[in-house]
Every structure is written in C-alpha cells, then in structure tokens.
Amino acid sequence: MNKIKVVQIGMGPLGIKIGQFISQRNSLETVGAVDKNPELIGKRLADLHEDLSDAVSISENLTEVLDEVRPDVAVLTTVSDMERITPQIEEIVKAGIPVVSTCEELSYPWDCAPELSARIDKLAIEMNTAVVGTGVNPGFLMDSLPAFLTSVCQHVEKVTINRYQNAAYRRGPFQRKIGAGLSLDAFEQRKTEGTLRHVGLTESMQFVAAKLGWKLDATEDVIAPVVASEDVHTESMDIKKGDAMGVCQVGKGWLNGEEKITLTFQAAVGEPESYDEVIIQGTPNIKSRIDGGVNGDVATCAITINSIARILEAKPGLRTMGDIPLTSYFE
Amino acid sequence: MNKIKVVQIGMGPLGIKIGQFISQRNSLETVGAVDKNPELIGKRLADLHEDLSDAVSISENLTEVLDEVRPDVAVLTTVSDMERITPQIEEIVKAGIPVVSTCEELSYPWDCAPELSARIDKLAIEMNTAVVGTGVNPGFLMDSLPAFLTSVCQHVEKVTINRYQNAAYRRGPFQRKIGAGLSLDAFEQRKTEGTLRHVGLTESMQFVAAKLGWKLDATEDVIAPVVASEDVHTESMDIKKGDAMGVCQVGKGWLNGEEKITLTFQAAVGEPESYDEVIIQGTPNIKSRIDGGVNGDVATCAITINSIARILEAKPGLRTMGDIPLTSYFE
Numbered sequence: 001m002n003k004i005k006v007v008q009i010g011m012g013p014l015g016i017k018i019g020q021f022i023s024q025r026n027s028l029e030t031v032g033a034v035d036k037n038p039e040l041i042g043k044r045l046a047d048l049h050e051d052l053s054d055a056v057s058i059s060e061n062l063t064e065v066l067d068e069v070r071p072d073v074a075v076l077t078t079v080s081d082m083e084r085i086t087p088q089i090e091e092i093v094k095a096g097i098p099v100v101s102t103c104e105e106l107s108y109p110w111d112c113a114p115e116l117s118a119r120i121d122k123l124a125i126e127m128n129t130a131v132v133g134t135g136v137n138p139g140f141l142m143d144s145l146p147a148f149l150t151s152v153c154q155h156v157e158k159v160t161i162n163r164y165q166n167a168a169y170r171r172g173p174f175q176r177k178i179g180a181g182l183s184l185d186a187f188e189q190r191k192t193e194g195t196l197r198h199v200g201l202t203e204s205m206q207f208v209a210a211k212l213g214w215k216l217d218a219t220e221d222v223i224a225p226v227v228a229s230e231d232v233h234t235e236s237m238d239i240k241k242g243d244a245m246g247v248c249q250v251g252k253g254w255l256n257g258e259e260k261i262t263l264t265f266q267a268a269v270g271e272p273e274s275y276d277e278v279i280i281q282g283t284p285n286i287k288s289r290i291d292g293g294v295n296g297d298v299a300t301c302a303i304t305i306n307s308i309a310r311i312l313e314a315k316p317g318l319r320t321m322g323d324i325p326l327t328s329y330f331e
Numbered sequence: 332m333n334k335i336k337v338v339q340i341g342m343g344p345l346g347i348k349i350g351q352f353i354s355q356r357n358s359l360e361t362v363g364a365v366d367k368n369p370e371l372i373g374k375r376l377a378d379l380h381e382d383l384s385d386a387v388s389i390s391e392n393l394t395e396v397l398d399e400v401r402p403d404v405a406v407l408t409t410v411s412d413m414e415r416i417t418p419q420i421e422e423i424v425k426a427g428i429p430v431v432s433t434c435e436e437l438s439y440p441w442d443c444a445p446e447l448s449a450r451i452d453k454l455a456i457e458m459n460t461a462v463v464g465t466g467v468n469p470g471f472l473m474d475s476l477p478a479f480l481t482s483v484c485q486h487v488e489k490v491t492i493n494r495y496q497n498a499a500y501r502r503g504p505f506q507r508k509i510g511a512g513l514s515l516d517a518f519e520q521r522k523t524e525g526t527l528r529h530v531g532l533t534e535s536m537q538f539v540a541a542k543l544g545w546k547l548d549a550t551e552d553v554i555a556p557v558v559a560s561e562d563v564h565t566e567s568m569d570i571k572k573g574d575a576m577g578v579c580q581v582g583k584g585w586l587n588g589e590e591k592i593t594l595t596f597q598a599a600v601g602e603p604e605s606y607d608e609v610i611i612q613g614t615p616n617i618k619s620r621i622d623g624g625v626n627g628d629v630a631t632c633a634i635t636i637n638s639i640a641r642i643l644e645a646k647p648g649l650r651t652m653g654d655i656p657l658t659s660y661f662e
Contacts, residue, residue: 021485027544136483148479150660151637152467152630154352213358213662282660283633284626288619295615299483302614306482313646313654323644325654329481329613331544 004308007032007065007097009088010077011040011048011058014102018075018301020051025305026331032069033058062088066095073308076101080199082113086120089131093123098311099131102304104199106133108143108207108320121318130314134307134321136299137163138200142263143207144321146278149286150212156282159208161263165293166271167246168234178246179225180269181237187225187244196223198265201251205261209253211322214260216253223249226268234269245269306330335639338363338396338428340419341408342371342379342389345433349406349632351382356636357662363400364389393419397426404639407432411530413444417451420462424455429642430462433635435530437464439474439538439651452649461645465638465652467630468494469531473594474538475652477609480617481543487613490539492594496624497602498577499565509577510556511600512568518556518575527554529596532582536592540584542653545591547584554580557599565600576600637661 004027008015011033022028033045033056041060045052059065066074074092076099079085085103092099109117124131133139142161150156167175179187179196190196201221209216225244232239239245246268253261274293280286306327314324321327337353339346339361346366353359364376364387372391376383390396397405405423407430410416416434423430440448455462464470473492481487498506510518510527521527532552540547556575563570570576577599584592605624611617637658645655652658 024485140483144657145479147659148476148657151634151658152471152625153660154355154629154633154636156660211657211659211661284629285623286621286625287623288621290617290619292616292618294483294617298485298615302485303482305485315644321657322659323656326475326479326542326652326657327482328478328542328653329484329487330542 003027003029004073004312005029005031005069005071006308007034007069007071007074008077009034009062009074011035011045012077014301015077016049016052017297018077018304019045020049021301021305023051023053028305028308030056031071032056032065034060034062034065036060062091063095066092066097071097073097073311074099075304075308076103078103080104082106082109082116086116089120090123093120093127093129093131096127096129098129100304100307100311101131101133102135102300103133104135104138105203107135107138107200108203108210109133110210111206112202117318125317128316130311130316130319130324132307132311132314132319132321132324134303136294136296136303138204138207139321140299140303141276141294142201142204146280147208147211147322149278149288150280150282153280153282153284153286156212156280158281159261160279162275162277163265163293164271164273164275165267166274167267167269172236175237175269178267179244180246181239182244184225184227184242184244191223196247198249201249201263201265204263205251205253207320207322208261214255216255217257219251219253221249221251223247226266226271232270237269239269246271302329303327334358334360335404336360336362336400336402337639338365338400338402338405339408340365340393340405342366343408345408345632347380347383348628349408349635350376351380352632352636354382354384359636359639361387362402363387363396365391365393365396367391393422394426397423397428402428404428404642405430406635406639407434409434411435413437413440413447417447420451421454424451424458424460424462427458427460429460431635431638431642432462432464433466433631434464435466435469436534438466438469438531439534439541440464441541442537443533448649455649456647459647461642461647461650461655463638463642463645463650463652463655465634467625467627467634469535469538470652471630471634472607472625473532473535477611478539478542478653480609480619481611481613484611484613484615484617487543487611489612490592491610493606493608494596494624495602495604495606496598497605498598498600503567506568506600509598510575511577512570513575515556515558515573515575522554527578529580532580532594532596535594536582536584538651538653539592545586547586548588550582550584552580552582554578557597563601568600570600577602633660634658
C-alpha cells in the first residue's frame with residue numbers, strides 16, 4: 001500500500017510531536033514542511049528531532065511546497081483562531097488538498113465565525129476537498145464523544161461534561177500555562193491578557209447543541225483561579241496558601257432560558273483526581289467516565305493523525321468531527 | 332420543517348417500541364407498516380399500542396406500501412441473520428429507499444457474509460441509497476464506541492470490552508432469555524438449540540478489527556452458564572445453588588497469534604454490578620466506564636431512530652456505524 005503523503009504546516013512543538021507520531025505509522029509519511037519562523041526556514045526536520053526525516057527541509061512558501069510534493073493531505077498546526085487560519089486554509093484548499101487542523105476555533109466555527117466558515121465551505125466544495133478541525137479538546141472529549149454517547153438516548157434533558165486534571169505530574173510549561181503558583185492579582189492579569197484561556201469551550205457547546213438540534217439562546221465562558229487553601233509542595237513548584245493552583249473554566253449554554261449544557265475544565269497542581277466525565281440526563285441517563293483522564297498532548301497528536309484517513313473519505317466542504325465518518329486509531 | 336417519513340417493517344415488540352419512540356419525536360412520523368404475521372395484517376398500529384397512529388394499518392405487501400407512501404427511510408426490525416434479511420433489504424433498496432435495521436449480523440456483515448454484503452452494497456450504490464445495521468449491541472457498546480475511543484490513541488495494543496448486567500430487575504422474558512433458573516443440563520440444551528446466544532459478538536470484533544486495520548487470524552465466541560454458588564431469591568424467580576443464574580459469552584479475536592480483542596457479555600440474576608467498560612491498552616491507556624450500564628431495550632430503539640438522520644446523509648452503499656457520519660440524539 002502506498003503511504004499517505006502529508007505536508008505539515010507549523011513546525012512548533014505540536015508539529016514536531018505530530019511529525020514523530022507520523023514517523024511511527026506505516027501508512028503515513030511527512031513529505032513536506034512549512035513554517036514562517038525565520039529560525040526554522042531551511043532546517044531539515046531531523047534538526048528539530050532525531051525521529052524526523054533528514055530528507056525534508058522546512059520551507060516558508062506553502063504553495064510552492066504543495067505544487068512540488070503534491071501531498072494527499074495537509075496537517076495545519078499554526079494558530080488557534082479563525083481570523084488567522086482562514087487564509088492559510090484557503091491557500092491549501094485552492095491546491096485541492098484536504099486539511100486536518102488543530103486550530104481550536106475550527107472545531108466548530110459555524111456560530112462564532114459564520115462568514116469565514118461559509119467562505120471555507122464554499123471553496124472546499126468548489127475544489128472537491130474537505131477541511132476539519134480536531135484535537136482532544138476541542139474535537140473529542142467535550143464535543144464529539146458526548147454527542148456520540150447521546151446516540152443511545154431517546155431524550156436528552158441536559159449534558160454535563162467535566163474534565164479535571166491534576167497538573168502536579170505535568171511539565172513546568174503546562175503548570176505555568178494554567179497559572180499555577182501565581183498570586184491572584186497576577187492570575188487576573190494573565191486572564192485579562194487572554195493567555196490563561198482554554199480555547200474551544202464555546203465551540204464545544206455549539207458542536208453539541210448543533211448535533212442535538214438545539215439552538216442555544218446564549219452561552220458563557222467564565223475563567224476563575226483554583227485557590228490553594230493551604231501551602232502546596234510539588235517536585236516542580238511550591239504554591240503558597242491563597243495563590244492560584246490552576247484554572248477552572250466553566251462554559252454554560254442555555255436553551256429557552258434553561259441551562260442545558262455545562263462544561264467544566266479544571267486543571268490545577270494538586271487536583272485530587274484526574275478524570276474525564278460525561279453526564280447525560282435523559283432517557284436513559286448515561287454517566288461515562290475515563291478515570292485518570294486522557295493525556296492531552298498525546299491525544300491531540302493522535303486524533304489529528306487518526307483523522308487523516310477519514311478526511312480523505314469525507315464529503316467535500318468544511319466538516320466537523322460530527323460529520324466525517326467515525327474516526328479511530330488505524331494501523 | 333417536513334417530518335421524515337418512516338415505513339416500519341416488522342411490528343413485533345421491538346417495532347412497537349420504535350413506533351412509540353418515533354411518535355415522541357417532532358421530526359419523524361411512521362407513515363406505513365409491514366409485517367408477515369397473519370395476526371397483525373390489517374390491524375391499525377393503534378391496536379398494537381395506544382401511542383401509535385390509528386391512521387396506519389399493517390400491510391403484508393412491502394413493495395405496495397413503499398410505492399404508496401414513498402417514505403424517506405425504512406426501519407427494518409424483522410430477523411437477526413443476513414440470509415433472511417438480504418431479500419428484505421433488496422426489496423426496499425430497489426425502491427430507492429435507505430434502510431436502518433436492527434439485524435444483528437448486518438452490524439458488520441463483511442467478514443461473516445461477504446457475498447451477501449457485496450450484493451447489498453452493489454445494489455445500494457446502483458440505487459444511490461444506503462443501508463446500515465445498528466443497535467446498542469451490536470452497533471454501539473462493543474464496536475462503534477470502543478473504536479471511536481481509540482481516536483485519541485497513537486498505538487493500540489489490545490482492546491477489552493466488558494458488558495455486565497444484573498438481570499434481577501429486568502422483565503421475566505429477559506431473565507428466561509439468559510437462561511436464569513435453568514439446570515445446567517437444560518442450559519446446555521438451550522445453548523445447543525442456539526436460543527441462548529447473543530448475536531453479534533463476532534461481528535463486533537470484526538468491526539473493531541476493521542476500523543483499526545487488523546486482519547484477525549481467528550475469532551471464537553464461547554457461551555457458558557453463570558452458576559449460582561448459593562440459593563438466590565428475587566422478586567421474579569428463585570434460583571437453586573448449582574443452577575444457572577444467567578449467561579456469560581466471551582468473544583476473542585487473534586492477530587498473528589496474539590489475543591488482541593476480548594469481549595465479555597455477562598447477564599445474570601444477582602450479578603453484583605451492571606456496567607459497560609472499554610479498556611484500551613495502548614498509547615495512552617484508556618479506561619472508560621458507564622456505571623449502571625446502558626439499558627438495552629431503550630438504547631436499541633433510540634440508536635435506531637437516531638441513525639435515521641445520518642443514513643440520509645451517508646455515502647451510498649452498505650454502510651456500518653463506523654462509516655456513516657457520527658450519530659447522536661437529535662430533536
């Protein structure tokens with residue numbers, strides 16, 4: 001069997017990890033790489049990580065790379081917002097190449113960015129190719145998995161999704177990302193700057209609502225610190241009583257004035273348990289739980305790769321994880 | 332919005348329950364009904380259950396009904412095996428109508444019935460329509476849900492799926508179906524007759540294997556009694572020590588001599604816990620559990636109805652829950 005040829009756009013930490021994962025799969029190979037970072041242009045992928053190809057160099061010119069290597073699919077791991085990702089997607093789709101992206105807002109962009117979504121959709125249909133945004137969250141744990149679990153329900157009254165993570169054993173950058181160890185003032189400042197925010201909670205609610213046929217009146221997405229009630233000591237950091245141990249972000253979606261969707265994403269150093277949970281109040285009630293939770297770094301790279309086979313079979317247009325054929329690991 | 336028009340074929344207990352569920356949905360209506368049972372022919376659906384339409388009568392002539400009411404979709408709840416369901420499907424597909432069926436062997440028929448599968452697939456493609464087999468199990472708990480959970484894995488070593496049900500609170504017919512209260516000799520006899528078997532374990536293994544790209548060398552499907560270690564008293568029956576409390580059915584699938592898939596379906600009166608569990612050994616490990624389990628009666632009817640919207644959007648051909656767009660409850 002011929003390998004599926006992938007061009008990767010965005011060779012930051014996520015792109016590198018996806019490149020490693022691709023190199024472990026018999027059915028896939030990275031045949032081109034693009035990044036705008038002057039420090040990366042011209043480097044061989046093998047210079048970034050020993051698992052990666054020494055035959056592929058990083059180019060800054062996307063269209064040139066696509067013309068040259070004619071990949072089967074593009075994996076786009078650059079930015080999180082629709083405004084900046086749209087022209088990148090358009091450049092790829094114009095070459096007739098399908099796109100799998102980790103762009104969070106692309107996971108369900110129809111409500112937050114209807115015009116850009118329609119533009120991508122129209123172009124993809126014209127070019128007979130498909131585009132999807134995926135990842136572990138958004139893309140799976142708080143949207144496509146809960147939606148799929150409702151398949152066995154005759155009625156759904158309310159959907160509650162909880163993702164709790166103990167960050168004590170995660171890397172320092174992750175702990176800093178969630179504001180662990182910050183004073184509450186510093187936490188507020190990071191929150192105002194927008195650098196503490198998990199992107200995608202609103203998109204996840206809109207994904208679930210769309211699948212269930214609910215037209216939400218309103219959504220909210222609120223960020224608060226998880227405050228240490230006593231001093232916390234971990235291998236990688238100490239946190240003083242009263243400072244932030246991490247972040248709690250809650251999304252709520254209302255239908256006809258009733259709160260129908262509640263998503264809680266809490267990541268903190270010293271969080272007692274890590275788990276991912278879906279609670280469906282309905283007929284029947286369903287409570288599904290993944291003890292220990294799902295490791296976000298591995299899972300996002302894996303689901304991105306696992307979506308490649310499905311995007312090749314998907315209907316042309318801007319798709320979501322809710323309307324491409326069921327993804328799974330594949331060998 | 333126009334309602335989706337459904338013809339139901341098979342008005343036994345499952346067909347009646349699906350009819351009730353359809354009547355509760357704003358987006359669906361049953362516009363025709365077919366059954367070969369002489370006791371049912373000519374009866375109004377409302378004669379079978381008060382929730383059902385008094386405007387629809389049961390006909391024995393499928394093609395006539397399809398011609399007359401021109402439904403959007405047919406829901407087929409007649410038999411469990413490919414041999415007998417195939418001509419029924421062909422009759423519907425020849426009329427250009429998509430089919431959703433609870434036929435267990437249709438959930439993944441490609442390995443067990445390759446010729447019949449190819450025949451249905453070819454005809455459905457010619458007629459530009461789609462066919463899918465679904466249900467809670469097979470169709471969801473032991474195949475499409477576990478396959479979807481592997482989406483977040485970079486590697487899968489082994490898949491173990493457990494469905495345990497305490498039948499103490501289920502109806503008498505269900506308790507008898509699982510052999511509760513039988514002597515071990517009587518259990519053996521029912522097993523030999525084939526009336527104790529849960530149909531679909533092999534299909535579920537082949538579904539998972541196909542999604543993961545595994546070509547299994549062999550599968551087995553073994554049925555044994557769950558034996559009472561002491562006298563058991565329940566509201567609906569008493570079971571003597573040494574008699575059967577229920578059934579344990581184990582499916583195993585091997586790849587290159589290694590046991591890679593293990594499914595256990597155990598239903599017994601007095602089973603300590605009811606739950607549905609998926610354990611994926613891989614990168615990362617995933618252990619997902621639904622405490623209390625999923626009620627099979629409600630869930631099979633619900634997923635059948637929930638698949639209707641998706642079969643209308645599916646690619647033409649013989650499809651599975653693994654290659655139609657993600658199902659979910661919809662209002």
